[in-house]
Amino acid sequence: MDRRRFLEAGLGFGALSLAGAARADQETWRRFHAALARDPALAVYADTVGSQQGEASITGRLPPDLQGSFYRNGPGRFELGGERYHHWFDGDGFVQRWRIQDCRVRHQGRFVETRRFTDESAAGQFLYPSFGTYVARRGFRDNDSMNAANTNLLPFNGHVYALWEGGSAHEIDPETLATAGVKTWRDDLRAMPFSAHPKLDPQGGMWNFGALPGAGQLALYQIGSDGQVLRTALVPVPRQAMVHDFAVSAKHLVFLIPPYDLQAGEGKSFAERHAWAGSGPNARPLRVVVVSKDTLTVRRIFELPPQMVFHFGNAWEDGACTRFDVVLHEGDVLAELGSLMQGERRAGLQTRSSTVQVCLDYASGQARCSRLFGASEFPRVMPQVVGSRHRRLALLGTTGQGAHAVLDTVNLVDTDTGKADSHAFGAGWQVEEHVLVPRRGARSETDGYLVGVAHDLRAGVGVLTVFDAARIKAGPVALARLPYRTPHCFHGNFLSA
Template sequence: MPSRRHFFGRCAGLAALGASGQALADSARYRSFHAALERDARLGVYADFAGELTGEATVLGRLPRDLSGVFYRNGPGRFELGGERYHHGFDGDGFAQRWAIADGKVAHRGRFVATHKFEQESRAGRFLYSAFGTSIDRAPVRSNDVVNVANTNLLPFNGAVYALWEGGSATELDPETLATRGIKTWRPDLKAMPFSAHPKADPDGGLWNFGNLPGADQLIVYRLDARGAVTRTALLPVPHLNMVHDFVVSARHLVFLVPPYALDQPGKSLAERLRWQGGERPLRAVVVDKATLTVRQVFELPARSVFHLGNAWDDGACIRLDAVLHQGDIVPEPALPMRGEMRPYQAQRSSAVQITLDLASGQAREARLFGVSEFPRVAPQVVARRHRKLLVLGVSPASAAQVLDSVNLVDTDSGQVDGYRFGPGWQVEEHVLVPRAGAGTETDGYVVGVAQDTRRSQTVLTVFDARNVKDGPVALARLGYRAPVCFHGNFLAT
């Protein structure tokens, strides 16, 4: 059984993200953003939001008859309070969204996750606690869940829905109304332990997940059964562990990619404390044996940063996995639009790759799959198994805006791409593969996602035939309003 005291005692902790003795006083950032927003409609997706949303979407085209379910999404919604503005795009309080698809219609609902932080700051009328990229020291912080923003993913699991964040507990929501039910403690001895935002499904209906706090040099690994009971946990030593956002599972292994960051001393926000050391350290692939929950092997790759991985499978003595790797430090990039700067998307220095980890030789190699990209996903029925299709967002070479504007289904064997570009004025969010009932192939179903029409300030649900993405959406469900941008989500078929 892992020791909570040992885990928290060795980490810098998100409970002390940037406690510096100085409070945020950044009305200048607030003014500069709003001045830039008047000139550039693309910044609207980074604007603040207030209140709840409910509405019926106007459907253009025809929704497939066999597409029925709920697309749950989550992302930051509140960036400003009391005339001040957060410094980083990862800081905003979580705004959960629910897209219900049935009988050719689409209904939308959105509301803030009522975390401790959100409720306390709403009553105070100003920010009280530090966030990932903004240092604030106005109220005491006794645990990482005090600063939990629940803003990264929305996971339907075992009849409930959970808002997930990087460094704290899951927060349970009502699946229909999205009302906040409260912090989820999976087991009493795991209270307040971080439960990360990218759990992976097992074929038996259970989940794998992990937790990480900066400076701990330990990962905690969880195995939950289909009823949500914790069946296995372990603390894994990983030296120089700072930021791990995602991981992949195969039939026999868990794999974590650890980018080359060092952690400066407290006094700034976590984003400011993460110091890129690409010239001194490699990108590491940490392989964990699922049978023993111990670190089996560590591979070194050329220094890159990484947020998201796709899928992994075991191929004899090798593990093959997909990831989007970025050249250099990408942590500062989401801070730019928060002060009103729209620069070319840094993913022009990124690529989706397939990594092969040879357990026998200890060597790692890469094969490029796609260029400028992010948010890799695979069909849910092939998680932890051999897959041949990788879904990624892309940046069109001719795009002057250099924002994510295309949806692409990549054949990992042939390299062929079936893709669609939305065109100027659009910013595309993560898309997912939704299989038909009894699907025989990875493309037997639909690609479902969300895009922001920045020219009309409207949010749109998109549906593609997964067998033919290049011909464009078979249906668009357009809201009459703009909903906050989301990071991640999952489709629950009904």
């Protein structure tokens, strides 16, 4: 693949937000702070100022064999110069490290010093377009001028990378969390979209993609265990908008393309240009695009009823079929997530979802869904089973209803029976993604721990949670409570010592 084609395709995300007059927004700031005064629990979406560092107090007993660093990433700065972003996905990346060593937990967090963060900090105001907020006070060179580095924190090949799907990875010092700089995997891939959801092969290396909605293509990357690019390709996917995640089996890469139209319109953000096309008499389906690993070309396209997708669980080959887990959302939830920046919790936002297992039958050309779990998000599996048959799926769930339905439960679902081993934190808590961590030499998918972060909304503090993966219902074996609030993260990974 020649360099020019890659760079031209890579302009797809940035070209959707070309500059005009700036649209500053102080009203969103006013509404959020008025709502925060009424509901202190909204502090999980409040601004973060400066770095964090502290030691947690332990309740329970940390397992002696659980040693390592739990890396997390999410948006931390939403406000500058009296203005506030419109969408949760816009905030500047704030990376965190929960270090577990000798039955103690130490926490640190700091902002990723992207080009956007440093330029806007110096200017004292927002300058560049972001995912859900149109600002155009200064022109930009490429996607990395807008890079928020706010979605995932990935340890790989002795390095740690802060990821954002619209541009490059940023390398982060694994000890201090200082920003080392932009990661360019190869010169001709500079500033190309690089998804925040790469899949690590248990045998080494990783697969990833970049969505190029302006070009109607997906960029595919295969990277070796030494960090060298092995293969790249561009796959045509017309009528494509936001594609956030994918799944990898032994033979295939699986993408779901939600039914959005990407509308033209000067002065609108990327999110605002998404028009839901999944309802009405001309509703379009949710497309399943299957790419063969051996050729990096499309093998088959399937169709499912129109729904929105953020996250996959895992995929594997089952004879002549490919199966995968995914969380499906009813309707256009993308726009509703933006309401959080105004302090509004939309009724039903968390409850209009379910986790399903999809079977892709190549002989019949049909895709069939079977329900695994109700309202849920953030599926994860044990790292050693990625791409192969698994029987346990970690999920977050909710016990609330309507506008009070926040993610407050952790669940380990048996994918054969649908039965869940669950723990509910209950009212006054909001839970982040939890990840499965195998014990050394683990022989099963429950031989290890479920580790995550929960927010004690009443006390206003962040808490590291540790469960025995074989006994989730028994509750956490340890809680590591900080003396301060931590920003609400999206994704992260555990690196065992």
